[in-house]
Amino acid sequence: MTIWLTILGLVVATVAIKAFGPVLFGGRELPRAFIRVISCMAPALLAALVLTSLFADGQRLTAGAQALGVAVGGALLLARRSIVLAVLAAVVVTAALRALA
Amino acid sequence: MSHEARASFLTGVRLGLPYAAVGSVLSLSFGVLAREAGFTPLQAIATAMLVFAGSAQFAALAVLTGGGSAAAAVAAGTLMNGRFLAMGIALAPSLSGGAVQRGAQGQAVVDASWALANRGDGTFDRWQLFGTTAPQYVTWALGTVVGVFAGDVIGDPARLGLDAIYPTFFLALLLAELRDRRSRTVAAVGSLIALALVPFAPPGVPILAAAAASLIGLARPAGREDA
Numbered sequence: 001m002t003i004w005l006t007i008l009g010l011v012v013a014t015v016a017i018k019a020f021g022p023v024l025f026g027g028r029e030l031p032r033a034f035i036r037v038i039s040c041m042a043p044a045l046l047a048a049l050v051l052t053s054l055f056a057d058g059q060r061l062t063a064g065a066q067a068l069g070v071a072v073g074g075a076l077l078l079a080r081r082s083i084v085l086a087v088l089a090a091v092v093v094t095a096a097l098r099a100l101a
Numbered sequence: 102m103s104h105e106a107r108a109s110f111l112t113g114v115r116l117g118l119p120y121a122a123v124g125s126v127l128s129l130s131f132g133v134l135a136r137e138a139g140f141t142p143l144q145a146i147a148t149a150m151l152v153f154a155g156s157a158q159f160a161a162l163a164v165l166t167g168g169g170s171a172a173a174a175v176a177a178g179t180l181m182n183g184r185f186l187a188m189g190i191a192l193a194p195s196l197s198g199g200a201v202q203r204g205a206q207g208q209a210v211v212d213a214s215w216a217l218a219n220r221g222d223g224t225f226d227r228w229q230l231f232g233t234t235a236p237q238y239v240t241w242a243l244g245t246v247v248g249v250f251a252g253d254v255i256g257d258p259a260r261l262g263l264d265a266i267y268p269t270f271f272l273a274l275l276l277a278e279l280r281d282r283r284s285r286t287v288a289a290v291g292s293l294i295a296l297a298l299v300p301f302a303p304p305g306v307p308i309l310a311a312a313a314a315s316l317i318g319l320a321r322p323a324g325r326e327d328a
Contacts, residue, residue, distance in 0.1 A: 011152055014179075015208060025282030033318075036318035039221060047292045060300070090268075091262040098263075
């Protein structure tokens with residue numbers, strides 16, 4: 001029952017969150033300053049997403065094999081390799097480091 | 102659908118394929134972990150198909166695995182999804198139709214689609230966004246189905262390094278966004294805000310708070326970088 005309640009809660013909350021902006025702010029012109037802020041949201045949110053998924057374990061800051069693996073993947077991305085190759089390298093390096101540890 | 106809309110949609114599908122491939126492995130690991138946490142196959146697949154938000158699913162799963170309540174799991178997942186609030190507001194002016202229709206279109210927002218459909222001038226190509234989401238949705242559902250039924254064969258996702266997929270996936274999107282000095286400054290400030298808040302705020306809140314770094318956009322850009 002706990003699991004079904006969790007699923008139901010997540011569905012309702014996710015739909016509401018995703019609908020909020022489009023319903024309230026949709027289909028009209030917004031001030032230029034607002035648009036400049038919007039165009040800055042992607043780097044802010046994505047950088048935070050990457051770093052917290054690498055270095056946050058709950059409320060603790062950590063670093064492990066995963067961070068090194070993703071760094072290798074990042075280097076491949078900077079060398080303009082495909083995301084599929086970068087992800088593959090990140091996974092292999094992470095798994096290898098854990099196997100050696 | 103007009104000719105341009107169809108072309109945008111197909112461009113989106115093509116751009117979405119690599120992310121769909123990566124997403125399938127991510128949702129496969131969700132399927133494995135959900136079964137280990139006591140989800141039935143139906144519950145795991147329903148979560149993938151109805152919630153369709155990786156970070157929220159993993160956050161909620163972590164709470165349940167740790168013995169937390171449904172309310173705590175929903176709260177953790179919802180905080181992770183807080184960034185979609187910011188993304189939805191950003192996307193809103195590029196959507197058309199009535200309120201219900203726009204709300205429904207907003208459901209297509211997932212990280213990769215939103216970032217790729219972003220034209221960089223404050224507007225979004227909505228048909229491309231729908232196109233990028235379509236293959237990701239299909240493989241997200243299929244990946245979980247495979248994970249749920251093949252979990253015993255696959256074993257521990259962490260031992261296989263599958264937890265490195267998610268950050269690499271978002272790193273690719275981030276690198277594509279770092280077009281100029283302002284975007285790099287915003288990314289650096291957002292990172293600092295998020296990491297500084299980790300020890301003090303529940304998971305998800307640091308990411309949402311990092312959106313404040315976008316206020317740097319209020320300053321008029323120097324010279325030719327105007328958005």
